[in-house]
Amino acid sequence: MPASNGKPSQTIRSMRRLIFGIAIAFLSCFPCGAQNMRELANTALSVRVFNDRPIIQSYWHKPSDSRFAGGDHDGVMTINGAPVDWSRWQVTTKSEGQRVSYRLHLLPDQIGFEITFHLDENALVMELGNIEDANKELKTIGWKGLALITCDAPEFQYWRLGTTEPDAASVGKMWLQDGAGSLEKSKPDPAPVPVVYGALFHQTKNWVSIQSNYPLLPVTHQLFEDKRYAMSLNAYQCRVRNKTMPPLVARVVFGTDTNSDGTISLSDYGLWLNRQLPDADPIYRQSISYKVFCDFPGCGVKTTFEQAKEIITAISNVTDGLPQIIYLVGWQYTGHDTGYPSMDKVNESIGGEQGLRDLVRAGKERYNAIVSYHDNIDDAYKESKDWDDGIMANRAGICHTKDTESGKVFERLKAMISVVPVEKTLHFDNMRITNNDAARDPEGIGILEELECGLKPVMAFLHDKGITVTTEGQNGIPVDCTQIVTGFWHADLPLPAYQIWHRKLIGGGIGRRDAGPSRMDCGIGTSIHQDFSYEPWEKFTVSFRNDWDEIVKRIYLGTLLYHFYLEHEMTALETTADGIRIRFSDEVSTSIGKDGSLRVTWGNVVVAENDDRFVPRGDAIYAYSLKGSERKWALPQSLRGKKLEALTLGKEGRGPKFPVEVKGDAVRLKLDPRTPIKIMIVGQ
Numbered sequence: 001m002p003a004s005n006g007k008p009s010q011t012i013r014s015m016r017r018l019i020f021g022i023a024i025a026f027l028s029c030f031p032c033g034a035q036n037m038r039e040l041a042n043t044a045l046s047v048r049v050f051n052d053r054p055i056i057q058s059y060w061h062k063p064s065d066s067r068f069a070g071g072d073h074d075g076v077m078t079i080n081g082a083p084v085d086w087s088r089w090q091v092t093t094k095s096e097g098q099r100v101s102y103r104l105h106l107l108p109d110q111i112g113f114e115i116t117f118h119l120d121e122n123a124l125v126m127e128l129g130n131i132e133d134a135n136k137e138l139k140t141i142g143w144k145g146l147a148l149i150t151c152d153a154p155e156f157q158y159w160r161l162g163t164t165e166p167d168a169a170s171v172g173k174m175w176l177q178d179g180a181g182s183l184e185k186s187k188p189d190p191a192p193v194p195v196v197y198g199a200l201f202h203q204t205k206n207w208v209s210i211q212s213n214y215p216l217l218p219v220t221h222q223l224f225e226d227k228r229y230a231m232s233l234n235a236y237q238c239r240v241r242n243k244t245m246p247p248l249v250a251r252v253v254f255g256t257d258t259n260s261d262g263t264i265s266l267s268d269y270g271l272w273l274n275r276q277l278p279d280a281d282p283i284y285r286q287s288i289s290y291k292v293f294c295d296f297p298g299c300g301v302k303t304t305f306e307q308a309k310e311i312i313t314a315i316s317n318v319t320d321g322l323p324q325i326i327y328l329v330g331w332q333y334t335g336h337d338t339g340y341p342s343m344d345k346v347n348e349s350i351g352g353e354q355g356l357r358d359l360v361r362a363g364k365e366r367y368n369a370i371v372s373y374h375d376n377i378d379d380a381y382k383e384s385k386d387w388d389d390g391i392m393a394n395r396a397g398i399c400h401t402k403d404t405e406s407g408k409v410f411e412r413l414k415a416m417i418s419v420v421p422v423e424k425t426l427h428f429d430n431m432r433i434t435n436n437d438a439a440r441d442p443e444g445i446g447i448l449e450e451l452e453c454g455l456k457p458v459m460a461f462l463h464d465k466g467i468t469v470t471t472e473g474q475n476g477i478p479v480d481c482t483q484i485v486t487g488f489w490h491a492d493l494p495l496p497a498y499q500i501w502h503r504k505l506i507g508g509g510i511g512r513r514d515a516g517p518s519r520m521d522c523g524i525g526t527s528i529h530q531d532f533s534y535e536p537w538e539k540f541t542v543s544f545r546n547d548w549d550e551i552v553k554r555i556y557l558g559t560l561l562y563h564f565y566l567e568h569e570m571t572a573l574e575t576t577a578d579g580i581r582i583r584f585s586d587e588v589s590t591s592i593g594k595d596g597s598l599r600v601t602w603g604n605v606v607v608a609e610n611d612d613r614f615v616p617r618g619d620a621i622y623a624y625s626l627k628g629s630e631r632k633w634a635l636p637q638s639l640r641g642k643k644l645e646a647l648t649l650g651k652e653g654r655g656p657k658f659p660v661e662v663k664g665d666a667v668r669l670k671l672d673p674r675t676p677i678k679i680m681i682v683g684q
Contacts, residue, residue, distance in 0.1 A: 040098050044122045045254065051093055053086055054102040054115040056148060059124070061254045064206040068149050071232075075146030077104075078235070079111060080139045103130075110134040113141065122254045129247030131238055140235045141248075147230035148210055149252050151200050154184035158229060159266050160198030160221045161497060163478040171397065172434035173476020178494035180266075183227050192220035194234055196480055197500065199269040207269045211276070212250040216448050216479055219250075240452045241401065241445075259571040259583070267572035270499040274570070277504045280486045281468050283370070283424060284506035285566040287323040288315065288559050289470075289487070291374060291427075293531040293541050294328055294350045295335035302330075302541065305351030305359045307534035308371075311544050312359075316367040317653040318552055319560075319622075320678050324369035327427040327470075329531060331356065331373055331420075340379045341398060341408075342386045344415035353419065360421045372422065376429040377409060377458065386412060393435035400433065400454025401445045410461055422467060427489070430472040431455060433479075451479060459484050473508060481505060490529050495573065495580075498524055502570040509558065516550060517558045519610065523580065523592035523600070525565045526558045548651060549674050556624035556676055560615045561600065561608055564588075605634045612671070621679040625671035634666045642681045649676040 037057055040047045046060040048070075056070025076083045090105040099118040106112065112132035118125050126148070128141065158181060163174035176196070181187075194217035201207035210231050212218035220232045236248045258268035292311060294303045303311070312326060331347055333339030346353040363369035378397045380387055391406055393399040403409040416422070433455060438446025459469060470487035481488075482504050491508030493501070502525070509517060509529025517526045532551060533541035542550050568584035579597075582590040587603040600608035607615055611626035614633045621639070623646075644662055646669075648655035660679055661668045671677060 038095055038100055040100065040117060040119050040124070042098070042119050042121070045119055045124065047117070047119065047124050049100055049117055053089075053091055054104070054117070055146065056117070056124070056252075059149060059252070059254075061122075061206055061208075063256060064202075064254075066153075066202070066205050066254075068151055068208070069147075069228075070149060071143075071146040076144050077146065078140070078142035078144050079106065079109075080137070081142065081235070083144050105132075109137070111138050120251070124252040126233075126250045126252070127247060128236065128249075131244075138238060140237050142235035143233050147232045148250065149208065149231050151183065151208075151229045152227070153202070154182070154227055156200050156202050156229065157182045157266075158186075158198065158200050158221065158223070159269075159496065160193060160195040161494060161500075162193050162195045162198075162221075163217070166434060167476070170476060171432055172437070173432065174434060174478040175476050176474050176478070176492070176494060176497070178496060181223075183223060183229050186223055188225045188227075189222045192222045192230075192232060192234075195219050195221055196478070197273060198231070199266070200229060200231070201264055201266060201269060203264055205264065207255045207264055207266075209253050209255075209269055209273075210250055211253055211273075212248065213246065214248055214250075215451060215483055237448050240449045241405070243453060245452070261572065261583075265572070265574065266496055267499060267574060270496055270573065271569075271571055273500050274502060274504065277480075277482050277501070280504055280506045281424075283323070283325070284470070284487050285503065286563065287325045287370070288319065288528070288555060289325040289327075289507060290315075290528045291327045291329050291489075291531040293330060293336070293533040293537065295330035295347055297335045297338060299537065300535075301349055302533035302535045302537050303350065303544075304534070305355035307544070309359055309362055311532055311534065312363055312367050312369050312371070314544070314548070314651045315551070315555070316369065317651060318649050318676060319555065320649055320654065321368050322617075324363070324367065325425060326363065326369060326371050327374045328356075328371065329374040332375075336374075337376070337379065338381075339384055340376050340381055341391075341403075341412055342384050342415075343373075343375055343412055344419045346420060356420060360423075364423075370424055372425050372427065373420065374427045374429065375416075377403075378429060378432055378435075397432055397435050399436055399445060399450070400431075400458070401436070401449045402443075404454050404457045409458055413458075413461065417465070422465075424467060425470065426462065426467055427470045428485075430475045431477065431484070433477055447478065451483070455484050470507060491526070495524075495575070499570050499573040503566055506566070516554050519596055519598040520580075520592055522558050522561055522608070523582070523590050523598045525562045527562055528554050528559055530554065552624075552674060552676065553626065556613055556615075556622065557611065557626065560617070560622050561613060563617070564600075564607060564615050602636065605636050614669075619681055619684070623669060623671060623677040623679060624675075625673060628671060628673040630668075630670040632663070632666045632668045635662075639679075639681065640665045644679055645682050646677050646679045649678055654678075 036051045037048045044062055048057040050057055059068040092103040094101045101116040103114050114130040116127045161178045163176055166172040166174055198221050199207050199209035210219045217234055220234050222230050238245050255272050257264055258271045292303050292308045295301050330336035333345050346356050360371045363371040380398050391398055391403040433447050433450035436445040438444050468486045471485045473488045473490045473492050487506040488508035507527040509526040531541045534544045536543040536546050568586050568588045570584050572583040574581050579594045580592040589601050591599045598610055612629050613624040615622045616636045619638055644660040645657045646660050647657045
């Protein structure tokens with residue numbers, strides 16, 4: 001009987017788990033057909049499915065000897081959000097080897113589709129496709145009370161990356177947030193929680209997750225009162241506007257010790273997931289990326305194109321020619337946030353079209369720099385020549401779907417490219433896909449439409465021209481942004497997401513204008529997170545004229561260490577009692593203490609210690625100390641046994657070369673405060 005608070009007692013929960021285990025063991029003694037079930041099996045998995053409907057009955061993960069339940073035989077599928085009893089479905093089941101297919105017809109609605117299960121090594125694959133919809137009335141296919149996998153073992157832990165509810169104060173943005181806990185101790189969820197990513201894991205057994213090709217919150221997680229944890233598929237919207245979505249493919253993946261550290265944690269899932277995502281364009285992994293703020297109406301010109309060239313030159317000098325990507329802010333019309341949605345006129349106050357072309361050419365030919373643009377495809381102003389009521393969203397800003405379907409966004413981008421030189425990269429201010437509310441929009445344009453019919457075609461258009469895009473950040477977009485962009489300006493991510501998107505979404509810094517990134521920020525990995533300007537503007541920028549040392553500090557403490565991280569795979573990111581520990585491939589390890597300490601090592605090479613840096617880059621070392629230091633540094637393997645020399649780097653370039661004192665496999669360096677040094681093999 002239930003406990004006095006209405007919840008099942010601990011005894012009842014234990015009995016349920018015992019009965020579940022006995023039932024699984026009992027059923028395994030009988031042929032599948034005798035129990036209205038079929039078995040799919042390989043060396044890693046044994047999965048039982050029901051004959052009469054596409055529902056998983058149980059899983060056995062053989063390497064860990066772990067067993068999980070599937071869905072309730074009485075759970076139902078939904079059509080356009082409405083539950084449909086199984087008595088209304090005509091189900092035809094077909095089995096071919098290790099593949100079971102179910103053809104479902106809903107009569108007289110003339111709706112049909114096929115669901116197939118098969119095994120692929122350590123994963124069960126579910127495919128939904130071959131949709132029939134003669135009356136064009138099918139919008140969504142869903143699952144109610146029908147989990148794809150259920151865990152009843154209290155020692156398992158969970159982690160999930162979901163979102164907040166739409167935030168009315170920020171035009172419906174849905175901010176990423178994560179949740180974690182144990183099945184035994186966490187509070188139950190009152191309803192299924194939509195997630196971007198998530199997993200269950202057990203320290204000595206395995207981890208398990210559902211991955212899907214559906215782009216928007218594809219999975220739901222829920223912890224029930226009786227401590228069962230269910231992972232299910234979220235509703236599948238099979239049509240967006242006049243476009244049919246790709247067939248749904250979901251994988252129930254079982255993993256073990258992915259990073260080979262002898263235990264199983266969230267990092268094993270994070271590493272596996274990271275390996276499934278596409279790598280970012282190498283230009284972002286190698287370049288010092290920053291913004292130069294040029295002009296803002298009412299505040300005056302902060303940087304002309306000639307002054308921007310001075311900034312680019314100085315940064316090239318102080319890094320000895322490392323690649324740069326510069327995004328100009330306020331390059332258009334009369335400054336920042338003017339002219340939109342038009343992007344085809346260069347700001348005359350800061351140098352005009354010829355001044356811009358001279359800057360771009362100098363950057364490319366002399367400074368190993370790509371000069372690009374901070375743009376905006378979200379905002380529009382009525383005074384703009386391209387203002388159009390027909391492409392506006394219900395709430396605020398441009399509706400990307402209407403803009404794309406009208407072709408006008410492509411016309412504006414073509415106009416821009418015809419006026420200014422664009423190569424390899426653009427930066428778009430925050431790209432909202434939550435402006436429209438499908439429930440209130442007479443055209444039914446919602447988040448999925450904005451993503452699939454709005455933003456993705458724009459990104460494809462630019463990609464065909466060899467241009468990839470960075471944006472402000474995750475910034476309220478409730479999807480994995482690797483679908484649309486390759487880099488961020490700032491980071492607003494839960495900590496485990498840094499591992500998932502390491503080397504996949506580049507950039508993303510944390511830092512303040514007056515203090516720059518903290519040791520914690522640098523240790524996690526941070527690019528420059530601050531606009532530079534030539535003239536001082538205390539509200540927004542770091543001034544080249546007044547704050548040169550601060551610019552150098554951000555590059556040497558933050559960016560160069562981050563670039564070193566990007567050369568290695570992040571294999572673990574864990575919070576400990578003392579702080580944060582990060583491990584990378586090739587024996588790279590980071591320790592960030594709660595006491596504010598930072599230490600990064602590469603084998604026996606110390607790469608960073610508090611505010612000192614000794615960062616390998618190719619066959620050279622970039623060394624820097626914020627307050628000055630004198631110490632011995634172990635050399636990386638590529639420099640051992642070589643004759644070395646060093647030089648200082650500054651705003652004007654290289655200083656005189658001087659010999660380096662090498663003792664065994666180490667060098668002794670005296671670093672003056674805020675003075676970069678480059679160590680090289682003699683003759684380089």
